[in-house]
Amino acid sequence: MTHNINIYTHPSSLGGTGLFATTKITPGQLVLSIPEPLVTVPDDIHLTECCSRCMLWRPAGGGTSMLNLYEDERSLNYCTGCRVVKYCSKDCQRADWRALHKVECAIFKKLHPRILPGSVRATIRMLWTTPGEAWSQINSLESHESELRKTDKWEMITLMAKGAHGYSGTILGEKDVRGVYARLLINSITLVNSTFDPIGIAFDPLASLMNHSCDPNSVMVFDGRTVSVRALREIAKDEEITISYIDNTNPTSRRRSELQGRYFFTCSCQKCVSPATCSGLKEVFIDIPGVTTSNLEEYAWAAISTPSEDVLLKAIRALHTTKLWPLQRQPLPLLHHELIHSVYIPLSKWPQALLHSLLLYLYVDPVHYPQRHHPVRVTHAFTLVSLFLQVSGDLDSLERVAPKAKGMDLDLGKIIWGLLCEIVAHVALSHGTESTFAQTVRRKKQEVGEDLGANETTGVWVGKRINDVGLEEELVKIRVLVDGLLEEMKN
Ligand SMILES: [Zn+2]
Ligand SMILES: [Zn+2]
Ligand SMILES: [Zn+2]
Known part of the structure; x- marks a missing residue:
């Protein structure tokens, strides 16, 4: 059973049969939905x-x-x-x-x-x-x-x-x-669940027809067992619908070997063939001059499968100390991600989780997921809000981890409210207005709004439009803490 089909099947130049757009599809629009795979x-x-x-x-x-x-x-x-x-x-x-x-x-x-x-x-x-x-x-x-x-x-x-x-x-x-x-x-x-962690296996013959691109025009999102495919950018009438089968934030050599090893094809997408002309995610890393990367890279990838704080931090530091490893080059972002989700969050080390999440939010996600409504970017922002909420009750804990926070006069209420406004603005395009995730986000915003609204100072700006809150201003302040963390990692 399928809904909202804006597609037809046709032989594809990418291989086999593909799915094509029957009409122009706008960014964030639903391409197809399969409630019962x-x-x-x-x-x-x-x-x-x-x-x-x-x-x-x-x-x-x-x-x-x-x-x-x-x-x-x-x-x-x-x-x-x-x-x-x-x-x-x-x-x-x-x-x-x-x-x-x-x-x-x-x-x-x-x-x-x-x-x-x-x-x-x-x-x-x-x-x-x-x-x-x-x-x-x-x-x-x-x-x-x-x-x-x-x-x-x-x-x-x-x-x-x-x-x-x-x-x-x-x-x-x-x-x-x-x-x-x-x-x-x-x-x-x-x-995957709504935070994009893998939890199961799905199979549906229609969804299987979608071909791969490392610079895809669409993305697959799950809500429970419902599979939705949403447009990342504008798709022209008769353009083929593409999704990425793998983590497309990985460097070309890794993507290619993964696609060859698992799916038996050599990708000839624009990002693989001519990255410079590609409209989406760019190859953010070419080579590190004078550094033999292969061993270091292998070592860092191996660390991901051993998610202990020591192992992960050691690998993160090893990459940062080269001073030449771009922050967006995998597996560095993945190592930070593992550290947040496998170590800091389960151990309730909220300030540490917050700083590393901020680092990804500020410096990595805008490069890896250029579209503001990219579902991964939106869910990352929501995890970040939840971490701010954890820390907001105990600002001292943040100051203990990042002493620079002292005397900064941070207004976490503004950040939380600003981020929630931003997320609510994007969630209709990233997950769909009626999705469980969108409902959770709206509920959270209402809750936070009631809390902040009850306060004399915050009550004034709650309800103002997103640009009025001063999110950017507060983020500039807190960026100093992230830069401090980065400096520390490099030395
Ligand atoms: Zn049974
Ligand atoms: Zn490719
Ligand atoms: Zn159930």
């Missing part, structure tokens, strides 16, 4: 943190929830049959039971405490739920079996497909199931 499953790490029906995410005692980003009180409960999957409500449980879980439950129960990997769970769902007419669509998708055969993944693929074949009880042969598994592997989408 064919398959959505939580990945292995998030199986106990997500409702297996609506994909509501409730992290177990950590993560972004500690910022109270989501006031939603629903908690998750195990299916009492298998004790493997969880649901947020009786409605979700019932709907999922009818759709599929009645078949799965017995299989999961028998295997428990062993749990089938996400890709196998997704394949079993595909085998059971795909209506007859959708199979031809699925079979027309690339499986890249001959290429996969030559990789070290093949043994695992054979094993997983064998599992999916055996447990599903499908009438298809093992070879056909392997084809389905390979198609899922190549064409599935990483399901």
